[in-house]
Amino acid sequence: MSKYKDKDSGVALVSFNAKWVSWAHTGIAYTAFLSALIVGMSLHFHKIVKNQYYGYPDEWFPSVSATIGDRYPERSFFMVFIAITSGPRFALVALWYLLTARPGNNLPKLVAAMGLFRTLTCGGWTYVTSTDDHDWHDIFMISYLVATIPWTAGCLILSPPNAKAIKYRKYIATAFFTTIIPMVYFFIQHKIHRVAGAYTTYSFFEWSLILYDIAFDAVTALDFDTFEIIVKDVNGLKKKKVKSTAGITARFSWPELFDTAADVYHGYVFWSMLTSMGILIWYFPLWYMGISGYEAFILSTISPLFLSIKSFRALVERNLRFFHLLSLVGILAWKVTDPAYRLFAVGFGVSMACLSWxxxxxxxxxxxxxxxxxxLAWMVGLALSSAIKFSWRTNNPIWPIMNADNGGHNGFGLVLAVVSALWFTRRVPISSEVPHGGEDSGSSFLAALGLSGLIFGLHSLLSDTSTMILWVWEGYPVRGPLSAPHGWFTMAAMSVGLLTGIYRPQLVSTWTVYGIGCIGATVLTLHANWLGYYGALVVAFYFTAISIPFLTAASQKPTAITFGLGFLIYNFLVLFHVWVVAYAFVPGGPLVREHTDWVMITTMLLVGAGVFNVTTRNARSRNTQQPSARNQHRKYHLLPSVSSTFFFSYQLMRASQQMITDPIMRSQG
Structure with a gap:
């Protein structure tokens, strides 16, 4: 992509070659069909190859209709991707019309109309399957095939003088229409003469038509290479500069220290509520021994999606204190005795917390x-949560499942939460409707992908210092780390990573460091004992190091996309990682059981998307803030926070270790 200014007609925000519309259409369309085929063959092979006369082994390859319309989840795979294909498809038809339109020539209009009609009828036979309504499915399918004839002929006639494109169109069109003849023949052999295996042969020709049909439209990439799509800001809002209004003092002060403590504790409250959600949800499938429906509360985190509504976004930003205080219902939930209502309270609190943060x-x-x-408050709050959970033997004293009898301090924690929330929101927020600067770059979608992988990694791996230690545990005799005292090393790696991410954000955002993070994740996943734990330390360092660059990039893009979509994808990761240990009654449970490696690969790929976004952003933007101001800010907000949490966690671990060794010493004495 490119980015430049046109002084006469506004600011060009983004431009890209139109051939990518064709490639997007081709890639997504092929993904729709092939993903359904792969999933269907993997899950329901014998069912989708069976027809009204024969089954396996006489028939051993499914038809297109049986693959995309008869079974879940392959039907869903196809429908989702084919819906995404509609965007590039409409754009492709429009671009072809713009390319071929000539004054006084009505053929381009007719071809464009056929292109639109084909797109709509494709939606018809896609979403009205033969199982739903066989007649309408066939009507839409036949209409699509009939409309393909004038579309193909029109594209051949209107082709620009591009010899390579014309040659490919002729070859693919010939293959397409030639394939129809044997396809019809074998369908008759199956339907009329009931020949065993004829339907499998028919299916191969049917799938060939799909491949040829998509390939024919893919040739437009050769013609669209001369087009460039530009998105412009005609009002020139990007030209306006944002003035800084915050002043920074140059000396240490107790109010600044109190600010830091209140902000960090408020971050700790967020992570406490988020980590409690899974515990409360898990109660219900265990109680009912099946899917209970309460699992839907995992979607509480996607509340930032509502910030896409401008009026609601303005309401939230003008009343941040109210929404932050409202989120504390998740801490107050310990007063609710009914498990379902308690889950409702925590779900509401988590929703408000994600929205307000x-x-x-x-x-x-x-x-x-x-x-x-x-x-920093948000990230150091995570570290504080891990440290406190270590002291409370993997429990959190303000979780709603805790009380005075089992070591909870819910009332005291709630009082501190209210005070910290009030202090956290005492400053008037600066509206994000003001542009972030003319030189900013990057992708909102990639930022959302990176954020989803980051939050999932922080939650699943670093919200408890014993998690990755237990991953590499192989039992007695002990050949690897122990939760006490070696969890301290995890906390140390997190703190060093956060410091590095603050002072060297462009270094930790490079592909080289990402590769090191991937190596650490691989070692953690594949190896046990100390070798596996060394990989865990690399992972702890890497995830905290990239947190500030990722979160900064996400904050400077549309919040509904980066945080809303990011949390949505994070929820899918959470479900994915639960399915790894799913019981037999869970739908699809056996498919990914014990495949933690798949979860880790997915997480690191999402993080890689975030790295791509941040590297692009770093390459095209400049840091406009003075280094001295940034250093002063970090002195007040980073070092006291990280140092106090680091020291506190170390003391807790020493105390926990002492609790373990004292009984042994007394028994030996």
Whole structure:
């Protein structure tokens, strides 16, 4: 992509070659069909190859209709991707019309009309399957095939003078229409003469038609190479500069220290509520021994999607204090005795917390010092949560499942949460409707992907210092790390990673460091004992190191996309990682059981998308804030937070180790 300014007609925000529309259409369309075929053959092979006369082994390859319309989840795979294909498809038809339109020539209009009609009828036979309504499915399918004739002929007639494109169109069109003859023949052999195996042969020709049909439209990439699609800001909003309004003091002060403590504790409250959600949800499938429906509360985190509504976004940003306080219902939930209502309360609290934190990050995005302090509060809050869970033997004293009898301090924790929320929101937010700067770049979608992988990694691997140690545990005799005292090393790696990410963000955002993170994830997944734990330390360092660059990039893009979509994908990862240990009654449970490696691969691929976004953003943007100001800010907000949490966690681990060794010493004495 390119980015430049046109002084006469506004600011060009993004431009890209139109051939990518063709490639997007081709790739997504092939993915729709092939993903359904792969999933169907893997899950329901014997069912989808069976027809009204024969089954396996006489018939051993499914038809297109049986693959995409008869079974779940292959039907869903196809429908999702074919729906995504519609966007590039409409764009492809429009671009072809613009390319071929000539004054006084009505043929391009007719061809464009046929292209639109084919697209709509494709939606018809896609979403009305033969199982739903056989007649309408056939009507849409036949209409699609009939409309293909004038579309193909029109494209051949109107082809620009591009010898290579014309040659490919002729070859593919010939293959397409030639294939129809044997396809009809073998269908008659199956339907009329009931020949065993004829339907399998027919299916191969049917699938060939699909491949040829998509390939024919893929040739437009050779013609669209001369087009460029440009998105412009005609009002020139990108030209306006944002003035900094925050002042930074140059000396240490107790109010600043109190600010840091309150912000970090508020971050700790967020992670406490988020980590409690899974515990409360898990109660219900165990109680009912099946899918209970309460699992839907995992979607509480996608509340930032509502920030796409401008009026609601303005309401939240003007009332951040109210929404942050409202999120504390998730801490107050310990007072609710009924498990279902308690889950409702925590789900509501998590929803408000995700909404208010995302709005806070976005509202502070125009002031880098304030944004960085909030991001640090969120991340150091995670470290504090891990440290406290270590002290409470993997429990959290403010979880709603805790009480005075089992070591909970819910009341005291709630009082501190209210005070910290009030202090956290005492400053007037800066509206994120103000542009973030003319030189900013990057992709909102890639930022959302990276954010989903980051949050999942932080939650699943680093919200408890014993998690990755238990991953590499092989039992007695002990040949690897122990949760006490070696969890301290995990905390140390997290702190060093966070420091590195703050002071060297462009270094940790490189592909080289990403490769090191991937190696660490691989070692953690494939090896046990100390070798596996060394990989865990690399992972702990890497995820905290990239957190600030990722969160910064996400905060400076549309919040509903980066945080809303990011949390949505994060939820799929959570479900994926639960399915790894799913019981037999869980639908699809056996498919991914014990495949933690698949979860780790998916996580690192999503993080890689975030790295791509951040590297692109770093290459095209400049840091406009003075280094001295940034250093002063970090002195107040980073070092006290990380140092206090680091020291506190170390003391907790020493105390926990002492609790383990004292009984042994007394028994030997």
């Amino acid at each position: 995302a709005a806070t990050f976005s509202s502070k995005s125009v002031q880098k010092a304030q944004l960085e302090s909030k991001l």
